Amino acid sequence: MRSFFLRQCFVFLLLFLCWIPRSIADDRNPFANDPKAAKAGEYEFRINCALCHGLGAHGGGRGPDLTRAQKKHVHSDAEMFEVISNGIPGTIMPANGTNGQGVGMTDEEIWQIITYIRSVEVKATQASGNAAHGKELFYGDANCSLCHMVEGKGGRLGPELTGVGGSRTRAAIIDSVRNPSRRLAWGLAESTKEFPQEYETITVVTSDGKEIKGVALNEDNFSVQMMDASEQIHLLEKNNLRSFKKSRESMMPTYSADILSNKDLDDIVAFLTSVGAK
Amino acid sequence: MRAQKVFANRFTLCLVVVLSAIQSSAQVTFERLLNAGKEPQNWLTYSGDYSGRRFSLLDQINVKDVHSLVAKWAYQTGATGKLETSPLIVDGILYATAQDDRAFALDARTGRPIWMYQHQLPNDIRPCCGHVNRGLAILGDKVFLGTLDAHVIALDTKTGDVMWDAVAADYQKGYSFTVAPLAVKNLVVIGVSGGEYGVRGFIEAYDATTGERKWRFYTVPGPGEPGHETWEGDSWKVGGAPAWNTGTYDAATNQIFWPTGNPAPSNRGEGRAGDNLYSNSLLAVNADTGKMNWYFQFTKHDEHDWDATQVPVMIDSADNHWIAQANRNGFFYVLDRATGKLILANAYGKITWSDSKDAEGRPIAKKEASPTLEGHTVCPGALGTTNFMAPTYDPQTQLFYVTARDQCDIFSTAPQPYEAGHAYYGSAYFPSEEAEPYRGFLKAIDPATGKIKWKFEHTSPTWSGVLSTAGGLVFTGDAEGNFVALDATSGKTLWHFQMGGAVYAPPVAFAVDGKEYVAIAAGSAVYAFGLP
Numbered sequence: 001m002r003s004f005f006l007r008q009c010f011v012f013l014l015l016f017l018c019w020i021p022r023s024i025a026d027d028r029n030p031f032a033n034d035p036k037a038a039k040a041g042e043y044e045f046r047i048n049c050a051l052c053h054g055l056g057a058h059g060g061g062r063g064p065d066l067t068r069a070q071k072k073h074v075h076s077d078a079e080m081f082e083v084i085s086n087g088i089p090g091t092i093m094p095a096n097g098t099n100g101q102g103v104g105m106t107d108e109e110i111w112q113i114i115t116y117i118r119s120v121e122v123k124a125t126q127a128s129g130n131a132a133h134g135k136e137l138f139y140g141d142a143n144c145s146l147c148h149m150v151e152g153k154g155g156r157l158g159p160e161l162t163g164v165g166g167s168r169t170r171a172a173i174i175d176s177v178r179n180p181s182r183r184l185a186w187g188l189a190e191s192t193k194e195f196p197q198e199y200e201t202i203t204v205v206t207s208d209g210k211e212i213k214g215v216a217l218n219e220d221n222f223s224v225q226m227m228d229a230s231e232q233i234h235l236l237e238k239n240n241l242r243s244f245k246k247s248r249e250s251m252m253p254t255y256s257a258d259i260l261s262n263k264d265l266d267d268i269v270a271f272l273t274s275v276g277a278k
Numbered sequence: 279m280r281a282q283k284v285f286a287n288r289f290t291l292c293l294v295v296v297l298s299a300i301q302s303s304a305q306v307t308f309e310r311l312l313n314a315g316k317e318p319q320n321w322l323t324y325s326g327d328y329s330g331r332r333f334s335l336l337d338q339i340n341v342k343d344v345h346s347l348v349a350k351w352a353y354q355t356g357a358t359g360k361l362e363t364s365p366l367i368v369d370g371i372l373y374a375t376a377q378d379d380r381a382f383a384l385d386a387r388t389g390r391p392i393w394m395y396q397h398q399l400p401n402d403i404r405p406c407c408g409h410v411n412r413g414l415a416i417l418g419d420k421v422f423l424g425t426l427d428a429h430v431i432a433l434d435t436k437t438g439d440v441m442w443d444a445v446a447a448d449y450q451k452g453y454s455f456t457v458a459p460l461a462v463k464n465l466v467v468i469g470v471s472g473g474e475y476g477v478r479g480f481i482e483a484y485d486a487t488t489g490e491r492k493w494r495f496y497t498v499p500g501p502g503e504p505g506h507e508t509w510e511g512d513s514w515k516v517g518g519a520p521a522w523n524t525g526t527y528d529a530a531t532n533q534i535f536w537p538t539g540n541p542a543p544s545n546r547g548e549g550r551a552g553d554n555l556y557s558n559s560l561l562a563v564n565a566d567t568g569k570m571n572w573y574f575q576f577t578k579h580d581e582h583d584w585d586a587t588q589v590p591v592m593i594d595s596a597d598n599h600w601i602a603q604a605n606r607n608g609f610f611y612v613l614d615r616a617t618g619k620l621i622l623a624n625a626y627g628k629i630t631w632s633d634s635k636d637a638e639g640r641p642i643a644k645k646e647a648s649p650t651l652e653g654h655t656v657c658p659g660a661l662g663t664t665n666f667m668a669p670t671y672d673p674q675t676q677l678f679y680v681t682a683r684d685q686c687d688i689f690s691t692a693p694q695p696y697e698a699g700h701a702y703y704g705s706a707y708f709p710s711e712e713a714e715p716y717r718g719f720l721k722a723i724d725p726a727t728g729k730i731k732w733k734f735e736h737t738s739p740t741w742s743g744v745l746s747t748a749g750g751l752v753f754t755g756d757a758e759g760n761f762v763a764l765d766a767t768s769g770k771t772l773w774h775f776q777m778g779g780a781v782y783a784p785p786v787a788f789a790v791d792g793k794e795y796v797a798i799a800a801g802s803a804v805y806a807f808g809l810p
Contacts, residue, residue, distance in 0.1 A: 042692075043692035043693055043694060044692075046690055046692040046705070046706035047692050047694065047701070047703050047705070047706050050690070050706045050708050051706070051707075051708045054708070055653050055688065055690060055706075055708065106700075190780070191779075192360070192759075192779045192780040192801055193738070193757050193758065193759075193780045194738065194739065194741070194757055194780070195716065195738045195739070195757070198715070219737055219758075220737050220756065220758035220759070220760055220776075221736065221737050221756065221758070221760060221762070221771070221774070222760065222774055248715075
């Protein structure tokens with residue numbers, strides 16, 4: 001009886017010993033800091049990731065900037081491996097091999113991509129702005145919250161910004177404040193449709209002569225669903241309109257340095273970054 | 279007297295039953311396929327008939343009454359993802375396909391299913407762009423399905439039972455089928471997919487009765503074959519040139535016209551110096567032997583993934599026998615069908631890759647259009663000015679209608695070694711941050727001049743095919759889920775219906791019991807429309 005127990009212990013010990021190195025091996029990037037692997041990873045990145053995350057991992061129209069050392073969904077290499085392998089539920093980040101492009105990347109290639117991403121990461125410079133003051137400005141004098149919501153507080157006309165500090169670079173946020181029309185934000189994405197709706201500006205004149213200006217919630221060739229500055233939703237058939245005009249001039253005012261100083265903008269970015277990092 | 283009347287009534291009933299049995303069991307012969315125009319109530323091939331025109335002679339639904347068109351039925355396929363199927367309709371039964379190689383037969387009047395076949399796919403298939411299928415071919419008592427694991431399967435038209443199952447190639451090396459086959463004589467002609475995996479492309483034909491392979495034409499010539507010299511070293515072995523969209527057949531010359539796709543790797547020319555024949559070409563092959571008569575290469579040594587796999591359309595007039603193609607590279611080409619000689623090549627969308635033509639009139643690629651390591655912008659983008667969306671030619675308006683997009687991409691190279699069964703792109707492409715938003719159109723092109731007669735702008739680019747009918751109408755779908763009828767002459771919209779899902783499939787027209795229908799797949803369903 002006793003010998004049976006000991007034998008069992010031995011078997012367990014053996015299994016345990018076998019399991020430890022294996023689990024460690026799975027968690028560790030075998031190519032960490034290997035410049036050759038980073039180069040291979042750069043090419044794999046271009047092929048598999050750049051469509052959304054941009055050339056050089058700086059973030060494209062769809063995916064976040066991955067050169068930020070602080071990432072929303074991952075911290076360790078193992079977590080990054082997990083996200084690349086399995087995707088992020090509720091986002092458009094697909095699991096490896098499930099985007100209709102065949103069997104996906106091998107483990108080795110995923111580690112190479114991680115090595116590449118680590119090689120281009122830029123440590124966040126100490127947040128220069130004052131987040132507390134940024135919050136005051138956001139909800140106060142800068143008028144951001146008239147149109148943008150953060151953590152359930154604010155307006156509805158513009159994009160919700162709770163997560164923006166976690167997924168966009170500081171440069172991208174600043175650019176969207178200084179040049180809001182340069183690149184319109186994306187709105188509703190329908191499951192089978194190739195392109196999401198953008199925050200285009202719509203101006204219509206109804207059959208009774210009323211002019212309505214607002215942002216497009218959605219649109220097709222025959223109807224438009226829009227929200228005006230007072231957050232009223234208008235559901236309109238284009239046929240019944242006297243005129244319909246669509247513009248890529250954003251409804252968001254251009255915040256030049258005269259209106260919002262670089263320092264105040266830094267504070268607002270610091271606020272958004274502090275919220276987005278949560 | 280009474281007994282006599284009962285007998286007479288019974289005899290009449292029997293006659294009706296027998297006659298309708300004959301009618302419903304009338305098989306689709308090669309003769310019927312050749313003369314598809316004589317039975318416009320049916321839609322017998324991918325494009326409706328052998329010409330590739332996707333034009334219906336039905337005119338019950340026309341410019342005058344189309345405004346009253348209503349949905350008659352919808353069939354939920356239960357599949358998710360893009361539906362690219364073009365249904366066949368034969369004597370009141372609609373045959374179509376859905377994701378993951380599902381085939382089904384419906385009562386075309388009601389949309390009620392008669393049978394369903396689900397091919398059992400392994401879990402490590404290598405599709406390029408979704409688990410899609412573009413439809414079936416029909417001949418005799420069988421419909422034919424090409425599968426994502428590279429099988430060609432014959433199904434019984436009445437039950438969906440498997441009659442034969444032929445393995446064409448090794449799916450683990452990236453070979454697959456997404457194309458609707460074409461039945462010609464007693465052959466099932468099919469072209470392979472896999473240009474993203476470095477396959478060696480081919481077009482092949484199976485005996486429709488037995489499933490025995492009768493011929494195979496490799497679209498990348500092997501050693502000793504003409505064209506082999508257009509490949510550097512061993513690059514021909516993984517040269518791509520797939521053949522993933524349905525061709526057409528010309529009985530007068532017994533030629534099959536079949537288009538081919540990109541050389542592999544798709545966006546990196548280094549290592550495969552040369553023209554890379556017969557990638558991105560239109561091939562004219564003998565239907566009986568698979569021997570090539572002529573070829574025309576649209577994009578030499580392609581580095582932008584501009585497959586020339588668009589449906590080639592036969593256009594005939596008193597003096598001319600043309601074959602036309604609106605190519606992914608942004609040019610609309612018209613060729614002489616007998617010789618393959620170029621008649622015209624005109625840009626029909628935004629292009630930056632070529633600004634000159636050779637002595638024959640063929641656009642020449644600018645050197646600076648090649649992808650670079652840093653990446654630079656080229657128009658059209660990798661998805662092309664058009665793609666697999668089926669076009670249509672209307673002999674009444676003499677216009678060619680095609681779904682087009684204006685889009686530019688940044689093309690960047692990325693060296694990638696070949697590994698069997700592994701994606702082999704050699705590059706990346708992505709939208710330029712500075713690029714204008716993509717725009718989508720339906721364009722009406724005059725094939726005699728290559729000039730655009732009218733264009734209709736969609737809200738965003740669509741992947742829908744186009745149908746024209748003798749009712750003076752053009753039907754198409756959009757990315758927002760609308761099915762739209764336009765005046766074929768002016769491009770004015772006359773009717774639309776919201777189907778609730780983006781369109782990636784082409785429309786077809788048919789009639790049952792003297793009533794005309796138009797059908798199209800959208801979202802994950804097939805819809806049919808008719809007059810009230």
